[in-house]
Amino acid sequence: MKMATTETDETYIKTMKMAIAMACIRSKPEGLTAKEYTEQLCQNYLQKQQECQDKLKSAENEILQLRQQLVLQSTLGQNAFLPLRNTVQAEEPQCLTPPSSGTTTCTVQSTTDNSKLIQNTAFLQSILNLQSITRTPQLTSVTYTTLKNSLTMVKYCIENEANIPLSSIQKNVHVIMGVLDSEKIVDLVQVVDCIIDIVMCILNMLLFKEHESMEEAECLVTLVTSFCHVKLFERIVKMTLTVIEEFSNHLRNVQQKKEEIDLLKYWNLYNVFKILENIFHKHREHSLMMSSDFVDMINERLDETLLHLTDPFPLFAHAVWKIQGILNQIVSESQQ
Numbered sequence: 001m002k003m004a005t006t007e008t009d010e011t012y013i014k015t016m017k018m019a020i021a022m023a024c025i026r027s028k029p030e031g032l033t034a035k036e037y038t039e040q041l042c043q044n045y046l047q048k049q050q051e052c053q054d055k056l057k058s059a060e061n062e063i064l065q066l067r068q069q070l071v072l073q074s075t076l077g078q079n080a081f082l083p084l085r086n087t088v089q090a091e092e093p094q095c096l097t098p099p100s101s102g103t104t105t106c107t108v109q110s111t112t113d114n115s116k117l118i119q120n121t122a123f124l125q126s127i128l129n130l131q132s133i134t135r136t137p138q139l140t141s142v143t144y145t146t147l148k149n150s151l152t153m154v155k156y157c158i159e160n161e162a163n164i165p166l167s168s169i170q171k172n173v174h175v176i177m178g179v180l181d182s183e184k185i186v187d188l189v190q191v192v193d194c195i196i197d198i199v200m201c202i203l204n205m206l207l208f209k210e211h212e213s214m215e216e217a218e219c220l221v222t223l224v225t226s227f228c229h230v231k232l233f234e235r236i237v238k239m240t241l242t243v244i245e246e247f248s249n250h251l252r253n254v255q256q257k258k259e260e261i262d263l264l265k266y267w268n269l270y271n272v273f274k275i276l277e278n279i280f281h282k283h284r285e286h287s288l289m290m291s292s293d294f295v296d297m298i299n300e301r302l303d304e305t306l307l308h309l310t311d312p313f314p315l316f317a318h319a320v321w322k323i324q325g326i327l328n329q330i331v332s333e334s335q336q
Contacts, residue, residue, distance in 0.1 A: 117172050
């Protein structure tokens with residue numbers, strides 16, 4: 001019975017395709033072949049489909065903004081309510097690290113609209129301010145949707161190298177992590193998954209991309225550091241270690257199998273080591289403890305990356321030893 005239904009469906013599809021093809025041939029304008037006319041129809045269809053998707057996204061964003069305003073209005077009261085779009089101004093492109101002598105601005109390249117990110121940042125900052133006053137943090141559905149929406153936009157901007165200043169993205173991430181500090185982030189599976197995806201995307205960018213300036217790479221390193229919530233610390237450390245391990249295998253193949261070294265990744269690996277250095281320092285600044293098992297795991301994995309590599313690649317070895325020195329210093333301080 002199921003096979004007969006499948007055959008009927010296939011026959012119906014073939015009949016419909018034939019009917020559409022005949023309709024295209026009969027209705028084609030003069031001066032166009034059937035193939036040209038069909039391609040034109042397909043292009044028009046795809047364009048209309050994209051326009052509908054854009055309208056849907058715009059409508060969803062407008063609904064989210066209205067819901068954000070309703071949340072603040074109900075919390076603050078009618079007299080205290082002001083539209084969010086008037087509370088935050090767009091920032092000029094700027095770098096999060098000291099500027100170089102060059103003229104390159106620290107922005108992700110390409111184009112996109114900055115206003116949605118600013119809108120979400122304003123709302124989350126308002127929620128964060130309210131939490132600090134009322135001392136009653138609560139992740140409402142609107143706040144949760146805004147968090148997911150913001151993280152999705154951050155991921156899109158980074159993946160597509162959109163023309164939003166990294167300083168604006170950094171501010172949004174800072175506010176997101178501020179809101180999450182007062183929530184049980186481990187229970188927010190979709191939020192955590194999105195953060196991990198963004199970190200992996202940044203790690204790949206840092207490793208594979210030829211950066212126009214050191215400031216651009218430093219901004220991306222700072223972004224990963226900002227994402228290093230206490231509940232995400234171990235996962236981000238393990239992800240970073242995996243990147244180092246994979247490259248150490250490449251160096252081992254260069255040494256033993258005479259493969260050609262990937263110089264771009266070799267120099268870019270400095271940024272990955274910098275991430276580990278920064279998040280260890282951040283962990284120490286917050287007086288957070290690391291379990292002895294976790295420390296031993298890090299040291300063991302780093303030791304394994306050095307196998308047969310200390311002599312031929314001293315810069316790589318020095319970077320590994322530096323990280324181990326920072327880690328052991330933190331452990332020593334915590335035991336005093």
